[in-house]
Amino acid sequence: MAAQLDTPMTKSVRRDWVPHLVIAIGIFITAFPLWVAFVASTLSNPEIAQAPMPLLPGDRAAANYGEALWQGGRSGRIMTPPVWEMMFNSTVMALSIAVGKIIISILSAYAVVFFRFPFRMAFFWMIFITLMLPVEVRIVPTIQVITNLNMMNTYAGLTIPLIASATATLLFRQFFLTIPDELVEAAKIDGAGPMKFFRDVVLPLSVTNIAALFVILFLYGWNQYLWPLLIGTDARMQTIVIGMSKMIDSAGGPTDWNMVMATAILALLPPVLVVVLMQRWFVKGLVETEK
């Protein structure tokens, strides 16, 4: 009996610390590189070069971040524009893509779900199969179209080809299908036309979905690499992801690792901010089953 009595306690202690240890290890593995990046961004270049590199922040934080933000980097002969310019480009691009995708896809899903028109399903499948044509596959023709339209080095050229989205259309369609027919009919009897029904009923019900999508699409837009690399040939059109890679890549020349790291940390902030601010909505949008 006595043995049985004290087992639960031993067990509960073990139950407590084992998961904690696992979590702690996980956090350490995830966070350590970020910490190193942050520390490196506060040191001078010679300090980073010494082995082992210090693991506590240095005293050059303000200087490094100021220089990265306002003056731009230099690696070998390649000049990169100031980080604030690249971040502005990235923000414009990510926002345009996210907002554009949401507008286009919510409208097309609304049409496909709530209207009966000829070839409705054919249109839906046409949208659907574009899932098989990501940017990488259609990049050559798309570049040609953009060049012919004189949209190289413009925000329009940077964002429009990425806006059409089968995934978001599909997501909205699935959500719209859960809206009961009676609700549509009640609105008809209440005298709400199609656009009024969209504005007064569908849109408010989709808020959580829109928020979740916005987070995902903002990150998608922010992290774009290949397309902005080809379209933004002018330094003024560089996004931060491109800029950062250019700071490192130089034929054997010295790299200002403290600048690179500061830029990396700065590049992290907007996506983190979006996720943190929209987390509540994001989770709600993904798990909500209530209609």
Added chain:
Amino acid sequence: MAEVSLSRVRKVYPGGVEAVKDIDIAIPDGALCVLVGPSGCGKSTLLRMIAGLETITEGDCRIGAGRVNDLDPSDRDIAMVFQNYALYPHMTVYDNMAYGLRNRGTPKDEIEARVQEAARILEISPFLDRKPRALSGGQRQRVAMGRAIVRKPQVFLFDEPLSNLDAKLRIQMRVEIKKLQRALGVTSVYVTHDQLEAMTLADILVVMSKGHVEQQGSPLDLYEKPASTFVASFIGAPPMNLIPVGAGENGPQAPGLTGGRGLAVPAGGATLGVRPEHMIVATGPVPDDALGITFPVSAVEAVGAETFVYGPIGGTGQEIIARLPGKALLAPGTPVSVAAAAEHLHLFATDTGKRLGP
């Protein structure tokens, strides 16, 4: 206020399925018409055609003087209560009720007055600021009713509005709907598959089957003179006993049956109908014109005020039910003789199921 009339109305779906066949119904101003029938009989389709949610393939639907076939639902001056209430989940109770009025450009103070009035009648005033999800089923039902009332329409349409409520609440709301409809005097069409609900609510009862009207009239007319075996077995619970009989010398002939003189059974036989509640235990000889049935008791259900007695008749194995008043102490296995008076006997044609005689 207005009468509703359907004349020769048909609904054919693309693909050729005929959901509603040639229906004529006239509902006088202020009456409550109940459409009842088994699922798939076309009653909901018919209601939705009146609402304008389904197109009318053929025939005329009139509300008041005007033909409404080609009007949008919102222009027909109707209000509809749905089975699942169809409340806007993101709007408060107040907004749910006000939405239709706002779309019509009703002045703000008028909306306020009407919503408050409806909320007072339905006793939902304390919930006006809540969202539907914070309400119970019964309360949501009331909000759905409120949304219909505030519109002050010419016609109320109810599509099985009580089906999602529990039994007790259903009876309570049934009574309230009846009272409300009387008080407002609005012509109403009510769809249900529950015959008891239909009987208690209807001024005009329309029994439908397979897309056509089996019979329409006052509920008691339908109960007393069912036009067909379908209506006979649909109206009344437990359903009417239907016994196949042959033509004898002085009336129906079937094993276990006696009497029934005066019933004109055609040569090929017929179906004899008698309601369970019209049977009494026969203590003496059964009069010639009354019907006597003797059968072995197979099961007894005593519910207090009455007792249901089941048993097979005359070797055919067909089960009949007798609904006897009080506590009839009968043991399963013993034979019992019951009798039904002549005026409670119904005769139907075997092939068509139509009523024979008066």
